[in-house]
Amino acid sequence: xxxxxxxxxxxxxxxxxxxxxxxxxxxxxxxxxxxxxxxxxxxxxxxxxxxxxxxxxxxxxxxxxxxxxxxxxxxxxxxxxxxxxxxxxxxxxxxxxxxxxxxxxxxxxxxxxxxxxxxxxxxxxxxxxxxxxxxxxxxxxxxxxxxxxxxxxxxxxxxxxxxxxxxxxxxxxxxxxxxxxxxxxxxxxxxxxxxxxxxxxxxxxxxxxxxxxxxxxxxxxxxx
Amino acid sequence: xxxxxxxxxxxxxxxxxxxxxxxxxxxxxxxxxxxxxxxxxxxxxxxxxxxxxxxxxxxxxxxxxxxxxxxxxxxxxxxxxxxxxxxxxxxxxxxxxxxxxxxxxxxxxxxxxxxxxxxxxxxxxxxxxxxxxxxxxxxxxxxxxxxxxxxxxxxxxxxxxxxxxxxxxxxxxxxxxxxxxxxxxxxx
Numbered sequence: 001x002x003x004x005x006x007x008x009x010x011x012x013x014x015x016x017x018x019x020x021x022x023x024x025x026x027x028x029x030x031x032x033x034x035x036x037x038x039x040x041x042x043x044x045x046x047x048x049x050x051x052x053x054x055x056x057x058x059x060x061x062x063x064x065x066x067x068x069x070x071x072x073x074x075x076x077x078x079x080x081x082x083x084x085x086x087x088x089x090x091x092x093x094x095x096x097x098x099x100x101x102x103x104x105x106x107x108x109x110x111x112x113x114x115x116x117x118x119x120x121x122x123x124x125x126x127x128x129x130x131x132x133x134x135x136x137x138x139x140x141x142x143x144x145x146x147x148x149x150x151x152x153x154x155x156x157x158x159x160x161x162x163x164x165x166x167x168x169x170x171x172x173x174x175x176x177x178x179x180x181x182x183x184x185x186x187x188x189x190x191x192x193x194x195x196x197x198x199x200x201x202x203x204x205x206x207x208x209x210x211x212x213x214x215x216x217x218x219x220x221x222x223x224x
Numbered sequence: 225x226x227x228x229x230x231x232x233x234x235x236x237x238x239x240x241x242x243x244x245x246x247x248x249x250x251x252x253x254x255x256x257x258x259x260x261x262x263x264x265x266x267x268x269x270x271x272x273x274x275x276x277x278x279x280x281x282x283x284x285x286x287x288x289x290x291x292x293x294x295x296x297x298x299x300x301x302x303x304x305x306x307x308x309x310x311x312x313x314x315x316x317x318x319x320x321x322x323x324x325x326x327x328x329x330x331x332x333x334x335x336x337x338x339x340x341x342x343x344x345x346x347x348x349x350x351x352x353x354x355x356x357x358x359x360x361x362x363x364x365x366x367x368x369x370x371x372x373x374x375x376x377x378x379x380x381x382x383x384x385x386x387x388x389x390x391x392x393x394x395x396x397x398x399x400x401x402x403x404x405x406x407x408x409x410x411x412x
Contacts, residue, residue, distance in 0.1 A: 015372075015379075015397045020404055024358075024373050026351040032259040032276055040280045041251060045244040047284050 232296030240287045257374040320363040357407035365400035
């Protein structure tokens, strides 16, 4: 097993006592317990087997967590969906909810109608019904393009209901150009429906705060 | 006498390459001497079993880094010696002083006894006496004696394993022999 060099042999002989060695050999009948052998040999065999190791190590092999990417993806999707649900709908222009906006418009139209009722002796239709009416002037090219763009979306939407009608109505009003707004306001004034015209004007200001309030031609045509 | 094919180093290389049977051969060859070395150094069978298992498991874990730079026994007993030192340091006894100090008192070595035990019973009693004397030796001297008698290692190899100089090993070994001879009634 191990062979000392010749130079060392003399020293070893000097340090060797054959009587002690023989006595010591007589004591070498002690062996490790039998139960240790299978344990150690199994460990040795397992270590060199391919794909050795406990089942749980598949999850943590080489420090990689294989479950991490799908879990991270699912968490990202859940977070994104949650955020989208919290955001207001895209159709809300100024962040004011539709119901509140309708109430404001109605109250404005009502108060304006009360002021105008005596001189004109005419009863204006409700603001909501007014807004249902299409503009009297022909639409420009831009709204036509917008309408064509919206067609696929409308076709893809579920069949109509009250909500759909409301959104459609509001959308059409929101997509008027300033010229259409002015024409509509002028038309109402020409018909003597000042309260409705004021309501429209207020709505117009809200949609186009940077536009001049009244067109010059409409102001000239306004009945005094 | 092992051939090149079943030399310790060849078997260890085969085991490193995935041959579990090569390890079985190595284990069968070295289990007895290694166990007795550990048992006589720590004196408690339960501790010796734990250390024995640890040494083999450490060898298994370190198989991929094994290269034939020294004899396999040098590597094996180096692992065992280091494990034993860890055990000493962790135990209440701490590291035995005999590992830190050299003993100058080996000058008077008794001569080997000429008389041989007369019968089997007498020899058995002498062997038991030897084990008792061995247990009383300082750890470092006892280790040198065991590495020589159990593993058949040279002075140079024992010095490598224990991390000391060759002359230190010589002095430890001579001191151990002196104590044992004196205890067994050898002539001064």
